[in-house]
Amino acid sequence: MTWTSRSGFTLSEVVVSFTVLLIATTMMIALFIPSMSLFRRQSGKSDSYRDCLLLMEKFQMSILNSQIETVTVATDAQAISWQEVKDGVQPFSGTTGDPQMSPDFGVIFYDSSQQRVYYTRAEGAGAGPNEPAILSQSALNSSRNISSKASKVLARNIVQFVITDKDGDTAIIEAPLKLSITCEIDTSGTETNDTESYQLVSSVTPRSRRW
Amino acid sequence: MVKLKFRTGVSLMSTLLLVTIVVSVAAAMAGMFTLNISLTNRVSNGSVALSEAEAGLAEVLYQISHEDNIEGTGNEENPLVNWGLNGETIRATITPGMNPDEAYHVVTFDPGHGFPYSTNNTNLTNDTGYQGRVVPDGMFHVISTGYCKGQYRTIECVIEKPPFPFGLATSGKIDSADPIRVLGTSSQSGYHAGETDRPGHILCNSPEGVTIRADEHGLTSTEISGFVKSVGPVNIEQPAVVRGGVQSLAEATTLTDIDIQQFRLGSEEQGVISLLDDDYHKDQELDVMYSYVRGGTLRYHGDVELQQAMIWVEGNLVIDGALTGEGLVIATGNVDINDGANLNGTDKMALLAGGDIDIGRDGGNPEANYFSGLVYTEGNLTAKNITIVGNAVVNSQNPDKGHAILENVTFVSNEETGDMTTVITTSKEAKGGYDGGDGVGAPPVGDMGFLSGAEIIGDFEQNDLGYVDSSRIHERDEHIAAMKRDIWARAEAGAGFPSLEIPPGLNPDAANLWNQLAEILEIAEAYHDAVKALQDQQELVDSLSNTDPRKPIEEAKLAPLTKAMNDAQSTQQDFESTIEGYIDSVYDYVGAYTDDKGSFNDGIHELDITKEIRFNLNEYLPQSDRIKMSFWKVYPRRM
Numbered sequence: 001m002t003w004t005s006r007s008g009f010t011l012s013e014v015v016v017s018f019t020v021l022l023i024a025t026t027m028m029i030a031l032f033i034p035s036m037s038l039f040r041r042q043s044g045k046s047d048s049y050r051d052c053l054l055l056m057e058k059f060q061m062s063i064l065n066s067q068i069e070t071v072t073v074a075t076d077a078q079a080i081s082w083q084e085v086k087d088g089v090q091p092f093s094g095t096t097g098d099p100q101m102s103p104d105f106g107v108i109f110y111d112s113s114q115q116r117v118y119y120t121r122a123e124g125a126g127a128g129p130n131e132p133a134i135l136s137q138s139a140l141n142s143s144r145n146i147s148s149k150a151s152k153v154l155a156r157n158i159v160q161f162v163i164t165d166k167d168g169d170t171a172i173i174e175a176p177l178k179l180s181i182t183c184e185i186d187t188s189g190t191e192t193n194d195t196e197s198y199q200l201v202s203s204v205t206p207r208s209r210r211w
Numbered sequence: 212m213v214k215l216k217f218r219t220g221v222s223l224m225s226t227l228l229l230v231t232i233v234v235s236v237a238a239a240m241a242g243m244f245t246l247n248i249s250l251t252n253r254v255s256n257g258s259v260a261l262s263e264a265e266a267g268l269a270e271v272l273y274q275i276s277h278e279d280n281i282e283g284t285g286n287e288e289n290p291l292v293n294w295g296l297n298g299e300t301i302r303a304t305i306t307p308g309m310n311p312d313e314a315y316h317v318v319t320f321d322p323g324h325g326f327p328y329s330t331n332n333t334n335l336t337n338d339t340g341y342q343g344r345v346v347p348d349g350m351f352h353v354i355s356t357g358y359c360k361g362q363y364r365t366i367e368c369v370i371e372k373p374p375f376p377f378g379l380a381t382s383g384k385i386d387s388a389d390p391i392r393v394l395g396t397s398s399q400s401g402y403h404a405g406e407t408d409r410p411g412h413i414l415c416n417s418p419e420g421v422t423i424r425a426d427e428h429g430l431t432s433t434e435i436s437g438f439v440k441s442v443g444p445v446n447i448e449q450p451a452v453v454r455g456g457v458q459s460l461a462e463a464t465t466l467t468d469i470d471i472q473q474f475r476l477g478s479e480e481q482g483v484i485s486l487l488d489d490d491y492h493k494d495q496e497l498d499v500m501y502s503y504v505r506g507g508t509l510r511y512h513g514d515v516e517l518q519q520a521m522i523w524v525e526g527n528l529v530i531d532g533a534l535t536g537e538g539l540v541i542a543t544g545n546v547d548i549n550d551g552a553n554l555n556g557t558d559k560m561a562l563l564a565g566g567d568i569d570i571g572r573d574g575g576n577p578e579a580n581y582f583s584g585l586v587y588t589e590g591n592l593t594a595k596n597i598t599i600v601g602n603a604v605v606n607s608q609n610p611d612k613g614h615a616i617l618e619n620v621t622f623v624s625n626e627e628t629g630d631m632t633t634v635i636t637t638s639k640e641a642k643g644g645y646d647g648g649d650g651v652g653a654p655p656v657g658d659m660g661f662l663s664g665a666e667i668i669g670d671f672e673q674n675d676l677g678y679v680d681s682s683r684i685h686e687r688d689e690h691i692a693a694m695k696r697d698i699w700a701r702a703e704a705g706a707g708f709p710s711l712e713i714p715p716g717l718n719p720d721a722a723n724l725w726n727q728l729a730e731i732l733e734i735a736e737a738y739h740d741a742v743k744a745l746q747d748q749q750e751l752v753d754s755l756s757n758t759d760p761r762k763p764i765e766e767a768k769l770a771p772l773t774k775a776m777n778d779a780q781s782t783q784q785d786f787e788s789t790i791e792g793y794i795d796s797v798y799d800y801v802g803a804y805t806d807d808k809g810s811f812n813d814g815i816h817e818l819d820i821t822k823e824i825r826f827n828l829n830e831y832l833p834q835s836d837r838i839k840m841s842f843w844k845v846y847p848r849r850m
Contacts, residue, residue, distance in 0.1 A: 025229075028229075028233070032233065032236075036236075039240045042244070043240075043243055043244075043247075046243075046244065046247035046248075046251075047247065049247070049251060050247050050250050050251060053250070053251060053254040053255075054250070054254065057254055057257065061845060061847065064843070064845055065843070065844050065845060068438075068454075068455055068456045069410070069436075069454040069455055069456075085842075085844060089342060089343055089344070090343075090344060090345060091367070091842070091844060092344075092369050092841070092842035093347065094338075094344075094345030094346070094347055095347055095348075096347060096841065097347045097350050097369035097371050097841040097842055098841050098842065099841075099842045099844075132454075134454070165456075166459070167457075167459065171449060171451075172447060172451060172452075172453045172456070172457055173453075173456040173457070174445075174456055174457040174458065174459060175456050175458065207368075207840065207843035208840070208841065208842050208843045208844070209438075209455070209839065209840065209841065210409065210410045210437075210455075210841065211371070211373035211376045211409075211410070211839045211841055
């Protein structure tokens with residue numbers, strides 16, 4: 001019993017060890033908390049960068065593969081539609097080489113209240129496969145429906161989304177089409193009171209052209 | 212002992228828990244970073260891969276536009292390109308800092324290659340491409356695969372050399388006082404049926420650019436189904452639709468530059484009708500080659516229809532009516548066409564001018580006034596209230612010229628006109644044309660009023676009978692029979708004979724015909740005189756009594772007169788053969804000249820000369836400018 005009692009820690013030892021543990025823990029927390037903050041910031045920056053890139057890639061691919069004749073830019077510059085080219089074995093005409101147009105239109109639009117950019121399709125709005133068609137402003141606006149199941153989120157935390165063209169007047173489109181977006185993520189916390197934003201501008205000219 | 216172990220375990224567990232939490236959080240942070248970096252890298256590498264694929268496509272474009280690789284057959288629009296027919300493969304890297312395994316592009320025309328293959332169908336036999344794609348005749352189906360660090364981007368495109376694509380192309384400014392329409396069609400007959408299946412484009416090489424104003428009454432709006440490309444600014448007042456968009460402040464594009472002097476027709480050239488008057492008052496139906504080299508202004512006061520005809524004018528040309536049909540009109544000076552025509556599915560012509568072209572009229576409706584074909588001017592083009600179905604090119608070396616001044620005009624770019632072959636026919640016998648037609652200057656034929664008491668032959672004003680015109684060309688045998696019969700009968704009647712009045716100022720060919728007619732009439736008149744002399748002598752003899760001593764004397768005169776009459780009568784065969792020769796000469800003469808409608812082909816002389824004149828507006832462009840991509844698609848993967 002005495003041996004057992006002698007084998008325990010003395011009060012001094014316990015005090016010292018807890019003091020050391022406290023110091024070590026404090027040091028770890030002191031290191032960890034800022035790194036968490038740093039992580040949040042970097043993560044936000046990275047997320048915004050990724051969202052912008054992915055959105056821009058979708059925009060670029062879609063517009064590159066379209067015909068300018070089929071493009072409509074909304075008057076508020078926050079939506080764009082284009083007629084899609086048919087997929088499949090024969091995406092172009094075997095006699096003229098013109099793209100075989102799908103009756104469906106692709107639409108990218110921005111909802112400022114949600115700060116989200118969506119992609120949706122206006123199905124069946126085009127005519128036959130040989131004639132490019134165009135969505136009217138009213139048809140484009142009516143396709144901007146965030147509650148539709150067809151609408152899929154392309155990017156979040158977008159605080160600025162502007163589609164314009166070379167001269168800024170999209171009533172008559174002057175290529176290239178220019179998309180400017182800003183993604184902003186709130187990274188504020190105990191250590192920071194900040195937001196991370198990333199801005200990207202991309203110009204694209206539809207490549208298929210009827211001659 | 213148990214207590215000691217318990218205390219030690221708690222401390223260890225706490226440490227392990229703390230370490231685990233810290234490691235987990237760190238791992239999650241690292242994982243998220245890695246994922247984001249991976250996504251970012253994927254997008255970045257995809258972008259590089261797309262650039263590589265574009266580089267492969269650019270190499271193909273270079274190769275197929277290289278003169279050494281073009282042989283000039285195939286079909287007319289797309290000559291045979293021999294590059295891409297022998298399994299050629301391009302593989303290279305353009306990305307700096309990356310080795311050929313990290314980034315590259317591949318384009319192959321080898322179906323046995325590991326990558327998707329491209330197809331050259333300019334030889335018109337390779338019409339099946341990768342994955343069973345149907346490749347249009349004369350075109351390329353190109354698949355360019357780009358790669359960068361695990362990311363593929365594949366571009367699939369169709370490359371062609373379409374006909375000249377511009378409805379209106381100018382070196383000077385384009386200025387429209389009101390909205391214009393620019394449409395396109397693949398064929399004249401298609402447009403006639405209402406098809407506008409191609410786009411209509413506008414090109415302006417002037418720094419002054421394009422100005423299209425709105426309708427002040429708001430009744431019409433500008434509609435351009437293709438694009439507007441301009442070196443200068445483009446100002447199109449709303450409302451307006453430009454389906455193909457606007458390309459302002461663009462680089463200049465090579466314009467069609469036709470040397471109109473190459474079409475010069477000299478009056479001495481075989482098969483060319485020399486236009487000998489300045490004014491032609493009737494509607495014209497021109498069917499051969501015509502040359503006006505008088506240096507002034509040739510004016511047609513009515514419509515002009517070309518029937519595989521060609522007009523060369525050294526000077527100015529004015530057509531008060533419409534210009535229609537198939538053919539070629541070239542003037543070294545200005546051209547005014549003051550009216551349009553109804554739309555016709557077969558009209559196909561080229562109108563070329565060294566000076567200005569003014570086409571259309573005040574107050575017309577473009578939907579009822581058409582000009583079909585190519586319009587090319589080295590001056591200015593002024594058009595109003597008209598639809599031009601074809602291509603209009605305004606190309607002047609003079610910086611103050613080359614403008615298109617428009618008012619209420621519709622252009623319908625016609626793919627057929629961009630590469631058009633016009634067939635011109637004529638005859639080796641063609642000589643000249645007068646306002647009045649081929650009757651002018653030629654003597655009469657047929658009965659010429661001999662049995663109805665005509666006193667003067669050749670008096671155009673008084674006895675306008677017997678002149679050969681297009682309506683009587685087929686009466687050749689009747690003319691011969693009537694001349695033989697009626698002139699001889701008049702001579703035989705012996706009761707007076709018309710005199711011949713040869714008009715002054717005839718050309719040598721016509722004067723020769725009059726001389727032949729005079730010869731015929733001399734024969735007949737000699738017979739007439741012999742008959743009359745015998746008749747008069749017989750009357751004199753009959754009037755004398757048998758007791759009259761003069762009677763035997765006068766009777767004795769009858770015998771030589773009878774002989775003279777018989778001799779004269781015996782000339783009837785010569786008379787008739789002379790008539791036949793005369794009629795032949797008159798028909799040759801008439802046939803060699805045009806009628807009052809300007810037509811040559813009246814069945815007398817065959818059209819034994821045929822010329823084919825091709826206007827390929829693209830041939831003036833460098834090969835690289837002729838290439839167009841009609842289909843282009845990028846896939847975010849390997850095909």
